[in-house]
Amino acid sequence: MLAYGFKSNGGPEVLEEIQVPTPAPGPGQVLIEVAYAGVNFAEVQHRRGEFGEPDGPGGYDVPGLEVSGTVAALGPGTAGPAVGEQVAAYLPAFGGYAEFAVAGTDFVRPVGALPLASAAGVPCVYPTAYGVLEDAGRLRAGETVLIHAAAGGVGSAAARIARALGAAHVFGTVGSAEKTGLAAGLGYDALFAREDFVDAVLEVTAGRGADLVLDPVGGAVRRASLTVLAPFGRVVTYGDLGRHGDWTADVWDLWKNSRSIAGYNMGDVARRSPAVIGEHLAQALSALASGTLPHTPPTVVPPAEVAEVHRRLEAGGTQGKTVFDIARRG
Numbered sequence: 001m002l003a004y005g006f007k008s009n010g011g012p013e014v015l016e017e018i019q020v021p022t023p024a025p026g027p028g029q030v031l032i033e034v035a036y037a038g039v040n041f042a043e044v045q046h047r048r049g050e051f052g053e054p055d056g057p058g059g060y061d062v063p064g065l066e067v068s069g070t071v072a073a074l075g076p077g078t079a080g081p082a083v084g085e086q087v088a089a090y091l092p093a094f095g096g097y098a099e100f101a102v103a104g105t106d107f108v109r110p111v112g113a114l115p116l117a118s119a120a121g122v123p124c125v126y127p128t129a130y131g132v133l134e135d136a137g138r139l140r141a142g143e144t145v146l147i148h149a150a151a152g153g154v155g156s157a158a159a160r161i162a163r164a165l166g167a168a169h170v171f172g173t174v175g176s177a178e179k180t181g182l183a184a185g186l187g188y189d190a191l192f193a194r195e196d197f198v199d200a201v202l203e204v205t206a207g208r209g210a211d212l213v214l215d216p217v218g219g220a221v222r223r224a225s226l227t228v229l230a231p232f233g234r235v236v237t238y239g240d241l242g243r244h245g246d247w248t249a250d251v252w253d254l255w256k257n258s259r260s261i262a263g264y265n266m267g268d269v270a271r272r273s274p275a276v277i278g279e280h281l282a283q284a285l286s287a288l289a290s291g292t293l294p295h296t297p298p299t300v301v302p303p304a305e306v307a308e309v310h311r312r313l314e315a316g317g318t319q320g321k322t323v324f325d326i327a328r329r330g
């Protein structure tokens, strides 16, 4: 089958169009003929080598954490979606940038009335957004939420979900001044430039701060986020976009200021609580299809643009969600 992958870690130029064997579904798995593949920042990390060296068939790794498409075959003894059903799937072991992908039934749900292009951007992004807000962040109705990397895939989904879960105010930070104008379209009360978000958040909350901060950026942004927490406020960490590496929090600072730091890792949840991912995926597909959860349709591009899309994502130049139309050539 046709796929897009890399044989050595490196910059976007290592991504190439390749031929690899069509994967075979094992017990508890389905084979999906991929219609659309969502693009995530984790695939940039995969390509760079942050998850190890490529070791797939022919020495290639095929990135891709989420797809939509049609069930083509079931693995031995698999009970789940029927052959021919249109589904969306999270792929914890990657493989989405391809004509076919294999997924465990825990992570496969019918798309229902949601168009396949929109559904492709749901299986990684939305369970993460629900997970950081509800499971790690313990969001309660009436609270104020601050979302870093606000205009991206997870960020823009989290803004809408936070509102649907009853947040009273939803603010965000972005890396460039031009993106602050996207606030209303993405469901935010306001977007701030990340470099001086502390003053902006304290001003807009009359000094009280945010109850919940979602932080995939890390480094100085993470440290500063602790200083804008309202009493019993939480910072949820779930990425290191700035490549700052690990740091140590001062527990006495948490104690003396009634603040908390929490973590969320979808790979860990998928291994230890897979049902949680399936529940959030079903919840998101249904809310998006019914319109209960508003969303902006993704940017659809041919997979031949894979290197360019990675370049833009890495440079912080994207907004919302991008998906590959796997069958589109040129």
Ligand SMILES: NC(=O)c1ccc[n+]([C@@H]2O[C@H](COP(=O)([O-])OP(=O)(O)OC[C@H]3O[C@@H](n4cnc5c(N)ncnc54)[C@H](OP(=O)(O)O)[C@@H]3O)[C@@H](O)[C@H]2O)c1
Pocket (backbone or CB within 6 Å): 039, 040, 041, 042, 124, 125, 128, 148, 149, 150, 151, 152, 153, 154, 155, 173, 174, 175, 176, 179, 216, 217, 238, 239, 240, 241, 242, 243, 264, 265, 266, 267, 313, 314, 315, 316, 317, 318, 319, 320
């Ligand atoms: N823990 C988990 O289970 C989990 C699951 C899914 C995603 N994530 C994490 O969530 C984050 C967002 O993922 P996504 O796929 O939705 O990506 P994305 O938000 O669509 O794209 C990345 C965005 O982050 C912002 N950003 C901030 N600092 C950056 C930097 N130093 N370099 C590049 N971009 C930077 C950029 O916008 P602005 O600078 O304008 O804000 C950029 O558009 C990533 O860190 C990803 O690893 C974690």
